[in-house]
Amino acid sequence: MNAVQPFEGIGASVRRKEDFRFLQGRGMYTDDINRPGQTHAFILRSPHAHATIQGIDTAAAKAMPGVLAVFTSADMTAIGGIPCGWQIHNKDGTPMAEPKHPVLAEGKVRHVGDPVAVVVAETRAQARDAAEAIVVDYAPLQGVSSTEAAIAPGAPAVHDGVAGNLCYDWHIGDKATTDAAFAKAAKVVKFSTTNNRLVPNAMEPRAAIGEFDAMSGDYTLYTTSQNPHVIRLLMGAFVLSIPESKLRVVAPDVGGGFGSKIYHYAEEAIVTWASAKVKRPIKWTADRTESFMSDAHGRDHVSTAELALDTDGKILGLKVHTLANMGAYLSTFAPCVPTYLYATLLSGVYATPVIYAEVKAVFTNTVPVDAYRGAGRPEATYLLERLMDVAAREIGMDRVEFRKKNFIPTAAFPYQTPVALQYDSGDYFSTLAGALETSGWATFEERRSEAKARGKLRGIGISTYVEACGIAPSAVVGSLGARAGLYEVGTIRVHPTGSVTVLTGTHSHGQGHETTLAQLVADKLGVPMANIDIVHGDTAKVPFGMGTYGSRSLAVGGSAMDKAMDKIIAKGKRIAAHLMEASVDDVEFERGTFRVAGTDKTKSLTDISLAAYVPHNYPIDEIEPGLDETAFYDPKNFTYPGGCHICEVEIDPDTGKVSVMGFTAVDDVGRVINPMIVEGQVQGGVAQGIGQALLEAAIYDADGQLISGSMMDYTMPRADDLAPVSVATHTTLCTHNPLGVKGCGEVGAIGSPPAVMNAVVDALRDFGVNHVEMPATPAKIWNIINGHRMAAE
Amino acid sequence: MYDFEYHKPSSVADAVKILAADPDARAISGGMTLLPALKLRLNKPTSVVDLSGIADLRGVKREGGKLVVGALTRHYEVATSAEVKASIPALAAMAASIGDTQVRNRGTMGGSVANNDPSADYPAALLALGATIQTDRRTISADDFFQGMFATALEAGELVTAIHIPVPEKAGYAKMKNPASRYSMAGVFVAKGPAGVRVAVNGAGNNGVFREAAMEAALSANWSADAVAGIKVDPSGMNGDIHGSAEYRAHLVTVMAKRAVVDAG
């Protein structure tokens, strides 16, 4: 290895390799791909939230210029519904209600944007023109959009046969012991809140190209996906009945996902299936309006929590009741979000002895809701961390002291919570101390007074959180209802002259895997970054992997790579032993060099790879040629990043506008591979968290019309809505994966919303306000201030 | 977008001729409003008449006590024009606050005025400054020109060619932006000029830009933020939506009026 080469291994802030193409507009996204003979699809969508379809007349559309075909569900009778990947069981052990999710509406539409028909034409404009000529005879029905309205008696039925629109009624924890704890409590604090519904809004809208090769019978789907193998499995096996060997799914550069590109969507099946009908490739690309009404939304919980405390402010128990909106159909992972990704986190960072949580999931006439950055953990963290502030105030205890008093002691790890999870490691006191220090918590009152002199209301808020990611142990999630394994795969292909290609089953859609994952190889095998390439996103190239979500790529995918590298090293040692005429037990390996222990006899990785592929002097009877190893890694547990977020805000009482003045994040994400990328991930997550807290809300009217259906009404965070985010890490290693990593992709979005809202409530402390619902828009804050003034007058 | 014919005339007369011959033809200036509408298929013009080839519609001149702004003058040009900055700094600052860089580099004063979006910035400035809108066939005072939401005195096929703006003694502007669209949800432009003290409000009213008589009277008597601070605007004339109630907007009008007076100095 070149001695002057800068260190590129674990811990180095290597610049993102992929940014060279992204920053120059040279990325290759699905919509950039054009196949020979390509046609275009336009999806006709329901303008109604709820209606029966009494007839569809496509005759005029079929006669329009450039039109190759028009399809409705009547043409797709041989096709299955879109499957759900997770089955939850009710309290009584019966399975959840799982109504069919047709690819194109069958007799009824259930949300605005529900696909009704597809036109395939020579151009996108022709397809759209023809779609306008389709006559759909709708008989509108009363719709329902909120969870509370949907389970109220007499609510319109979203699905025939699903009584009370109830998807499931689930619980976790021990009711009897929790009730007993409450009976002994000196104080019970009750708190209710809504976790606002969000539209993911990845920068790149969804797109898909289906292509059928009549000669080979092979299908190819190019799609904006976080997990091409999952799409191949779900679509091939459940929807279109195409054997995996005949179906290739490619997810090229993907411009952000945040969860919304995990799921199998109707459009993917439509273009794949229809490409065989019209015998031409078919492209579909969403416009932003379609994204709003067809990408799975996030959050949308209504919860009540009760906290039982003893006289010292020690938590005795927690009860939670949550209503979760599933939307009109079950999206791929929807049922697990408000259950195993949510209620299992309700212990948070606290040594809560007993917890009982009930969750009802409800169908409504809205876009399906599924995992969105954080998925369940932001909802749990928000509920808990707002509750902690409300409780501290009610019992008159300092909110930091109250938290510390109830923290899980650092010596108590591994820590078993009463809601299934076992946290392997953590140190909540240190992340708290770091954040208090950096944020200047102790001197806040000075800044508050100074702001007051300027006529502004300043507040500070804190959130201490833990989350569970690195999903997930297959057997565990299988027992909880997952219909898939959640291991990961990595192949390390050392080429004859020592460069390396990595095949990973994870997928990068902005996270920087091409850099971070390469650093693992640079660190362990001593290969320069320039000679390492990461290949992902193509089922024809990569072994079966599960993709990227739940901050799993490094913890699970990176661990698979690490195991594959162990195999490379083990084989390399045997080859080296042969070449250096030593015993294999005497061969050591470190960063690219095999050495006979205690001697200066060495062989480089390149010497070994060359020998492996040109096996002239080679123990061919004992060892196969080649240096190409694959490992599958199934994690033993989730990983548990945690930390402390502190936010400072100022409110302009004249307008109600909340400005973020500062944000401090001190997170424990386990071992840090690339500090710069971690910082970027946390900042991005915090931006989304601030978006949820102050700006974003998917608003439906009572009947199910999406009112915030465009950027004109849905407030995405802009740079000037944010403040500089100070990011630091404090590491405790994950104890059960070989890298010691925990994951950093979602922590920002999980920890931040309650920090912001606790700051907002703190800023309003003189107004007797003890809660503000998200998002804290100017109008909402002004209403509170004005209401208080009116009451005072 | 639906198919349409595209024309690029080089004179106002030619443009007017095409528009007169076809009632479904539409003029396009910066396209920042019309293009999104076309893309969303909200509009189906038979032809689009691109005014950008008409050179004499562009630019800012000072003519005695007036600024004359060509209809095709872009927001960026208004924001950075030395003439505007010297004569009516509040107008330059307003232009700099419209939309984003791309919008300011394309959008025009003529297009904005002709469109008369209730949340657009310029209509409030022109109303408060007592501007005159010059068209291919006549001049119209701002008071007569702006007639409610998206409604103007323009006849079919009539083109705005220039805007004449009397230079005021002082003027100021303040707005509360809609958090999502960043258009004004309550903006107030105050001016003390040849036509007296005038106060115009955008974004908030339920029938487009309007003048606020009580504030004009108060400021005429006493040009200070305090003079308007106590004036309560009637919510019944205000717009209410998911971003704010009519009461909130009524309140904002007073707040923004105070800030506009401070801005004017």
Ligand SMILES: Cc1cc2nc3c(=O)[nH]c(=O)nc-3n(C[C@H](O)[C@H](O)[C@H](O)COP(=O)(O)OP(=O)(O)OC[C@H]3O[C@@H](n4cnc5c(N)ncnc54)[C@H](O)[C@@H]3O)c2cc1C
């Ligand atoms: C993202 C975004 C943000 C924006 N934010 C703001 C904002 O904060 N404040 C604000 O005020 N505006 C805002 N706008 C609107 C912008 O200022 C537009 O440029 C302006 O409203 C219209 O000007 P234009 O030249 O683009 O007109 P065009 O889009 O070309 O035309 C608009 C309409 O006026 C007609 N028209 C155009 N020129 C003439 C003429 N000379 N005579 C007669 N009729 C004519 C057209 O036929 C059309 O009906 C925003 C726009 C966008 C896309």
